[in-house]
Amino acid sequence: MSVTINASTSSGLVQSADTSGTVEIQSNGTTKFTVASTGAYGQITSGTAVASTSGTSIDFTSIPSWVKRITVIFNGVSTNGSSNILLQIGSGSIQTTGYAGCSISSSTASAVAFANGTSGFNYGSNGGASSVIGGQAIFSTLGSNIWSQSGSLGDSGNTRLYLNGGSVTLSGALDRVRITTVNGTDTFDAGSINILYEG
Amino acid sequence: MTHRIVVDLATGTTTQVEYTAEEQAIYDAAVAAQEAETPAEVVAETTTEVPAETTVETPTEPTQEA
Numbered sequence: 001m002s003v004t005i006n007a008s009t010s011s012g013l014v015q016s017a018d019t020s021g022t023v024e025i026q027s028n029g030t031t032k033f034t035v036a037s038t039g040a041y042g043q044i045t046s047g048t049a050v051a052s053t054s055g056t057s058i059d060f061t062s063i064p065s066w067v068k069r070i071t072v073i074f075n076g077v078s079t080n081g082s083s084n085i086l087l088q089i090g091s092g093s094i095q096t097t098g099y100a101g102c103s104i105s106s107s108t109a110s111a112v113a114f115a116n117g118t119s120g121f122n123y124g125s126n127g128g129a130s131s132v133i134g135g136q137a138i139f140s141t142l143g144s145n146i147w148s149q150s151g152s153l154g155d156s157g158n159t160r161l162y163l164n165g166g167s168v169t170l171s172g173a174l175d176r177v178r179i180t181t182v183n184g185t186d187t188f189d190a191g192s193i194n195i196l197y198e199g
Numbered sequence: 200m201t202h203r204i205v206v207d208l209a210t211g212t213t214t215q216v217e218y219t220a221e222e223q224a225i226y227d228a229a230v231a232a233q234e235a236e237t238p239a240e241v242v243a244e245t246t247t248e249v250p251a252e253t254t255v256e257t258p259t260e261p262t263q264e265a
Contacts, residue, residue: 038209048206050213055204056226062209185229188204197208 038064041199049194052077057180058193059094065173066199070139072177073194074153077133081186084124085162087137087179089147091172096120101149101166108159116166121149122182127158132190137164139177145170201226 017023021037034041047060063070072087079085084103088094101116105125116122121137137151150165179193201218218226 047208048211048213050204050206052204055202055215057203059203059205060208061205062207064208183229183233185226185233 036064036066038066039199041066044196044198047195047197049192052179052188052191052193054188056184056187057178058188059176059178060195061176063175063177063195063197064199065175067174067197068141068199069197070174070177071196072137072139072151072179073196074133074135074137075192077191077193078129078131078157078189079126079181079186080129080189081181081183082126082128082131083181083183083186084122084126085133085153085179086120086122086182087149087151087164087177088120089139089168089170089174090176090178091145091170091174094176094178095168095170099166099168101164103162103164106161106163116164117182119182120178120180121151121164121166123151123153123162123164124182126162126181127155127160130157131155131160132157133162134191135162139174141174145172145174147174 015023017035023035024031025033032042039045050058052058077085088096088099096119099116099118099120101121102113103116103122103124104111104113106112112125114125123137133153133155135151135153137149137153139147139149141147146167146169148165148167151163153162154160155162177195201223202215203218204213205216206213
């Protein structure tokens with residue numbers, strides 16, 4: 001049996017949760033979509049776009065524990081130095097150890113692979129202060145707080161492409177993402193950054 | 200004062216968080232270390248480039264004047 005509920009033309013359709021705060025939509029006895037007080041499972045949610053025009057890092061915090069995938073989006077991002085873009089995640093605080101991966105910097109003349117290091121996912125080598133970076137990096141979890149990441153960032157200021165892939169295990173549920181630089185002292189001076197998250 | 204940008208997805212607020220005294224001290228030490236390295240690199244590059252250019256140009260100019 002199907003039931004159709006028409007929305008009110010004045011206030012729209014409102015479905016309130018019980019005291020658990022959770023609304024579920026089921027099909028054939030299985031929950032397909034859940035709306036909890038911390039967000040909605042099963043759909044992509046946009047964070048808040050922020051201008052990357054100051055500061056040494058940009059943090060997105062209070063990421064819900066049910067999130068399974070996060071996309072970090074770069075638009076015209078630049079810093080005042082030549083240190084590589086570094087992505088880090090954390091549970092309660094930013095984790096600065098245990099990252100494993102590899103990165104490639106490709107230009108029209110050559111491609112150079114280099115060690116990722118263990119302090120984060122290292123996108124480089126940065127072409128310097130003239131870098132203008134766009135692209136995205138995607139974090140996905142395979143469970144047990146293990147997160148894998150891959151991404152490609154294009155540097156239109158230096159005609160370079162930065163690729164990175166790797167994984168890291170957190171001590172608990174991921175709740176934050178940091179975008180910074182390897183040396184931690186370069187300052188963002190252009191562009192904007194946002195994240196998408198989904199469960 | 201050095202700062203970071205923090206976006207809280209629960210509240211939707213974006214704030215500029217100033218470094219703590221400890222973080223600022225670490226930052227200042229890192230910048231000082233970078234600046235200590237930079238002059239050495241500049242000197243090395245300058246030392247290499249100047250003699251090479253001088254050597255090439257010096258014998259050429261008298262020949263043109265003559």
